[in-house]
Amino acid sequence: MPDAPLVLVTGATGYIGGRLVPALLRAGYRVRTLTRHPERLAGRDWSGDIEVVRGDATDPHAVREALRGVAVAYYLIHSLASGRRFERLDRTAARVFARVAREEHVGRIVYLGGLYPEGEDLSPHLQSRREVGEVFLDSGVPTAVLRAAVILGSGSASFEMLRYLTERLPVMVAPRWLRNRIQPIAIRDVLRYLVGVASLPPDVNRSFDIGGPDVLTYRDMMQRYAAVAGLSRRVIMPVNVLSPRLSSHWVGIVTPVPHRIAKPLVASLVHEVVVKDDDIRDYVPDPPEGRIGFDRAVELALQRIKEAAVLTRWSSASLPGTASDPLPGDPTWAGGSLYVDERTTPVRASPASLWSVIQGIGGENGWYSWPLAWSVRGWLDRFSGGPGLTRGRRDPARVAVGDALDWWRVEDVQELRLLRLRAEMKVPGLAWLELWVEQDPVGRTLFRQRALFHPRGLLGHAYWASVAPFHAFVFGGMQANVALAAERREREGGAGPERGGASGPAAQSDATSQSAA
Template sequence: MDRLAGRAPRTHTDDVHDDTTPTSGPPGAAHEVGDGAGRLALVTGVSGYIGGRLVPELLAAGFRVRAVARRPEVLRDRPWIGDVEVVRADASDAGAIAEALRGVDVAYYLIHAMSGGGSFSAKDRRTARTFARAAAAQRVGRVVYLGGLYPEDEELSTHLESRREVGEILLDSPVPTTVLRAAVILGSGSASFEMVRYLTERLPVMVCPKWVSNRIQPIAVRDVLRYLVGSADMSPEVNRAFDVGGPDVLTYLDMMRGYAEVAGLPKRRVLPVDVMSPRLSSHWVGVVTPVPKQIARPLVESLVHEVVCKEHDIARYVPDPPEGLLGFREAVRLALQRVQEANVATRWSSASLPGAPSDPLPSDPDWAGGNLYVDERTTVVDAPAHVLWRVLEGIGGERGWYSWPMAWALRGLMDRFSGGPGLRRGRRDPHHLMVGDAVDWWRVEEREEDRLLRLRAEMRLPGLAWLDLRVEADPVGRTLFRQRALFHPKGLAGQAYWAAISPFHEVVFGGMQRNVKEAAEAAAREAPAGATLVR
């Protein structure tokens, strides 16, 4: 097990996000929202939407934080990375996770398998049992788990049933456990918010399944984080689940109409129908919104049930703030503000898609004899290196890929219908990238400021693919844009795929070379003399 020792925690006043930062408690009651007092908190799922936001909240509350990741390198660009201890471990590896839990006061279990495969429930159970046994062996003070809100005495979907089972496994362990059960979590970049946003914005007239009339109790992400941090202070005799939700009980139809009002959109017309199953609905959501069907399906399946809190006992242990919990409209307003300001801390796409390749490009690949195909191009750019870098770091999303937009859109649509992410994931930030960020159907695998951006394809392919974008200098000091597309085929299908797309490389990759060069040179001409382009 590898470790990267961090420095002492600090208060992250520079990382405040209005839709994330929990509101403070009454004067003199800081302990009510979690007074870490130097205690050690372990966080799993740190590359995901909630985990990535929980870490700075724990640091701000005074906890020492140990972040667990299977690939710690994907965390290296996070703003809090220098303030935490990072441990390489897989929660399903008994030895590694036991060592990671050594000396921990409170452990946050934020692991969910989102795969649609038939074995994911069994994997969820095995991982939860391994974690629970390790936490007990290491005498961890408390485990906190964020699960899903579900109705009693109803047949649950496979995903929701798995969330229930994991909660019960953790509660049955000797370690005092808090299970927080939430329905729809609203915040900039959350999958639930993105679903509401894109369905409402793109479809002024919608044919919707009857589940849009089911009642839901959404909760703002800042209140979820407040409950997570505050749960660390529960006394040892507390071992139970809590329903957590915001102050509003709405139907999904109410949520879409409410979003339209907050966003200043015309009133949406909705035509409910009885024929759309969760499976069909998830395909529909996958086509209309950036959220792919693998993630949309468990979200949709939870909406088939009425998910309303049956109690609010959590307030006895983590008191509500004086101004109350954040309502639906205010949560939407703040989330939209973060999106418009391009100030989104984490997104649903922060975690890799189920089934997406995660193999990094080997530094010294031993593939030979045609097993690694390369399309390499180099162009001299009449612009400073840092100007070219800004263009490359801003690639994808709204700016596109600087070549044949119709071809990229068509390939993205094909990928979308085959179950891949397509081009609709966009970017977390329009100007700046971090290792681990999603960029359309790519994932940032490597980033070196002013020098290298390596993207790994997560689209559906018969092989593994990377796009390497480099800024270099030639012997006489000119700026070079070096671009490499690499493909490692799998079987005959992979060989055939490369042969089929090779004739289009001059248009796609050659066009990218020319257009990136022109964009960088134009940016250099427009910048005042001696100025440095800012993000």
């Protein structure tokens, strides 16, 4: 697209920027990024489709190189640290960027700031965002400042704080700011506005409030999140003694959101943040289906975990085209809790022999580890209303997506590579078992096994803590016995699955051999 307008995105390694870049590419723009760490973009699907300038936003030379020939410049650099130093850095970077943008005749600056009430003493976080917006509006370059409150999308710091507080605290003593009104907005609508304002008329130089269709208190948001996520209604008891400072420490203890991030977020929540003027819709019209409401935004943010398409790790998983899913650059605490038990064993057999054992697992072929433990767990599941181990297999040697394997459902099959199973047993959360066939750099066959669990509420965390001590025996035994079965198949050169597992003698003899070793 040599004739397409060139846009610059700063902050492309961050939450918003990492989602904005592919949205702009889809809209037909050429994209350049300015980043101090280009290597952090290497894992993105679009990294080969953009120009990258290495540099810091406070360095005029790097900023000039990045802005040369740019039609629209997106400024998405924010700090969630506290203290005067971060405010000075934000001010310095904004002034450098604005001056160079004017000198390079950039057509427009777009800045995403925070929504705040007029006439109130603001937190340092919101005060800095207001000041940066004013720097750009006074720069002489046409500017659109978008002001948003809580952004709803997995990976957003505000959303993750809401998620963790709601999921981990069925009963809580809460600060009074939970009664303040907030107008949250879905990440998809934020991106739609960001892309849309790139084509504003050149005489538009102003701020726009952006928000979703719902105005809620933080307490309402927690209750509605719980309902969408399938959790019980939360018991929330507001008290007046929890100051923002104490509240931020409380958030830092209850959630994995770091204190340095929780502190400015909580300080911002002491204000009511409601859209006063939504005339941005005159410039960027709503889609036919309207703006995304709170409940639907939460559903979209949880879509990956509900659809159970777990890839390498939850914080780096992404469904194509799903703007609210976590991306590789998201913080490690984003995306909710995901417990992982991962084990890898070298196998003296070909990938084909190992795969034949893996795809024959379950049913009469068994689970290659602790037959009595699997049977007891199956009966407990049946007693609680689950399928237990009664469903068996459709075919003794082959699996297909959608097949039932005892209390598992086949979710993904990649021939000679991966079998992913989703648990349908009664557990307080979502669980998967992944069985991988891999090879190391010297050509050895590897059997990699991952058990993953996304807890639902406090009971889910307690459940994982109760079963994790047994994984060394259950999954460790499975590792050893599947490897032995594959090696035996390799020696015999036979076809069809090994028999034994949880329902026959082979697993027990293999386990004995493993114990002796």
